Amino acid sequence: MVADVLEVRSVTSGYGDLTVIRDVSLTVAPAQITAVLGRNGAGKTTTLKTIAGLLPVNSGEVLFDGEPITKVPAHARRRMGFGYVQENKRIFKKRAVEENLVLGLYRLGLARAEEQSRLDEVYTRFPILAERRKQTAGYLSGGQQQMLAIGQALLNHPRLLMLDEPSTGLAPSIVAEVMQAVQRLRDEGLAVLLIEQAVDTALRVADRVVVLDVGKVVHSGSADEDGLRAIIQDAYMAAPPSEGPS
Template sequence: MTAPLSPEPVLRVRNLATGYGDLRVVWDVSLDVRPGELTVLLGRNGAGKTSTLRAVAGLNKASAGSVELAGADVTRTPAHRRVRQGLAYVQEGKRVFHRQTVEQNLVVGGYTRGMSRSALRAEAEGIYEIFPVLGDKRNVLAGDMSGGQQQMLAIGQALMAAPKVLLLDEPSGGLAPVIVGQVMEQVARLREHGIGVLLVEQALEASIRVADHIVVLDMGRVLVSVRKDDLDDIATLREAYFGRRAGHEPLRSSPDDR
């Protein structure tokens, strides 16, 4: 199954189920993320993408299944410890700390590394190299920056923890198309640092372009899981997107005849 050149997955999710209270949103999700590769998680609204990420990060309890991080089972590990073990999660909606400056945000991002503030400020220089605009605005309050800059800051903050795996939830959400391209480009380049990226997107086209592996969710289950090299026809994906449930008859005749 595994391509010969691919290294061992740094994140391995198996048969994950999760939800909110007794509202189960994710029923059965399995996926891998390998170092230096980008896995994109697709699916319509409500398919369970964000819930999957939350459970992987430890914000929601997994009611079944397992999460393995760099070979260690972290299914029961609290969220903040998973960060220490190399997992960073950038949530949807650019959740940076608005009342702190760019630099303070980055310093907090390195909290788990046990360094002094001045050492962390030196570390932040590396982030400024990746996102030069942050370097120019290091003393600006995060709340006063544009949406695209906040998104870059959120990613930069996550990188400060020197993660092995980065979970990204809709980094393009609410951004102008031009900015989306820039952000996606930066996301794609994170692979050069050997980081494994798990990207959730609704924008099919833009995300598939940068992906190494594609997973499509529907109704909390994996509908399609395929390496991009093996994906010969995008139409399969589109069909998956439009209403067929794996193993079930659609509620209504499929719209193929249109």
């Protein structure tokens, strides 16, 4: 049995005195996509930020390759093998594509030849970025900006790639292209944790699904499980939560 790359055990977290997620558990295995679904306010982004080390764990435990990392800071998790693409394509829009990627190599401590090798890997995976390496990133299309953000996250050769709402604001054809790239990464052995509100988009690529509602896991299982869509519909159609961070 293949060991999980990521294991989240009964984690509770939030913002200061505001608890947003409670007793959340999930796993991500190598060569699998685990999708976390839920409507706005369900706690999806809070879950991802807590796993990434950007929010404190109030209770529970996070393990990476079987080792506890609950107290490990975010920058150290990156060096351990975390790749994190935040919502809304967090790139440097006033800098060129290649400058964005070079900044993604910052503090990895690589030799110049290895840095160039990793840039070339990104350009091979996303040829449009190679074509536009000198172009200001803010002039790229939304899909190209998302590819750039993913490319940045891949520069440290992560074992776990975390994506927060990568389909947001993209045309359906571009969403399909981005998701195909994510599937290829999964097929190459990468563990992927995908946060999505778009159900159909997530189910087309996911191996496992975790459904959140009001900060709690209401379902966890295989993406092809019987009755899954009914469970998701119940979570999405329930009474909306009070205003608060997602």
